[in-house]
Every structure is written in structure tokens, then in C-alpha cells.
Amino acid sequence: MKKVVVVFILLLLLLAGCSSVQHNTDLGKSIYSIVKDKHNSEISLKSLTSFDWEKGFLFTPYSTEEGIVEQLGVNFNDPSDIAWRDDIYLLVFMNDEKVVQYVEVERQGADFTIGEKRYLTPSDDLIIIERH
Incomplete structure (x- = not known):
């Protein structure tokens, strides 16, 4: 039983360490x-x-x-729940084909676009601010 607990704790630590x-x-x-x-x-x-970031x-x-x-093109668990929100945009940065950082961008009465890119x-790197 003790080995099972140790293995479980090690797995939790490993999973926590993988989230960068x-x-x-x-x-x-x-x-x-x-x-x-x-x-x-x-x-x-x-x-x-x-x-x-790339x-x-x-x-x-x-x-x-x-x-x-x-x-x-990679797995990403959206922590912002943007699928249910209209008050933010989500900005996700990748480097070496991995998500490294994300930002919840408050709308503040504006919309944002990167055009056709x-x-x-x-x-x-330009984000255009479209004011209402």
C-alpha cells in the first residue's frame, strides 16, 4: 500500500511539473x-x-x-472558459510547438483583430483595436 501512495504522489508531481x-x-x-x-x-x-515566442x-x-x-495544432485546456464568455479575447503564445503563455484580454468596449493572418x-505582431 505504501508503494502505491508513493507512486501516486510521484505521478501528481510529474503532472504538475509538466504544466508550463x-x-x-x-x-x-x-x-x-x-x-x-x-x-x-x-x-x-x-x-x-x-x-x-514564435x-x-x-x-x-x-x-x-x-x-x-x-x-x-496541440492540446490546450482553455483555463479562461472563453467558449462561454464575451468579455475577453484569448491570446495564446507558442514556442517550439508548445503553448508557453496565455493572456485574457479584456474587451473594454473594443474588438481586436489580426486581419487575415x-x-x-x-x-x-500587431493587433488592431476596433473601437465601438
């Missing part, structure tokens, strides 16, 4: 400040990020987890 996806609240606050200023019409992510995906309100997984890159 970070909710980046600081980036969310920085984006909030930019959107709050009505003179701003775009957000440049490269200047706001201090971590390595792709950034912007998901609209009511995006399903299945649609998110399909677009990312599938995703953002550090060299093509």
Missing part, C-alpha cells in the same frame, strides 16, 4: 493600459513581451476549445 503554461497577467495589464487610451489603434506585442494566436469570444486546439509572429 503561464497566465501572463502582467501582459494583460499592459494591453489594458494601451486599450484604455482611446488614441491608440494598435497593440505591438513584441514591445510588451519579455519571453520567447506564434501568437488571438481567439475571439465564444471560441470553442475544439476550435482552439485545431488552430494551435492565422497567427502573429515577433516580426508581424
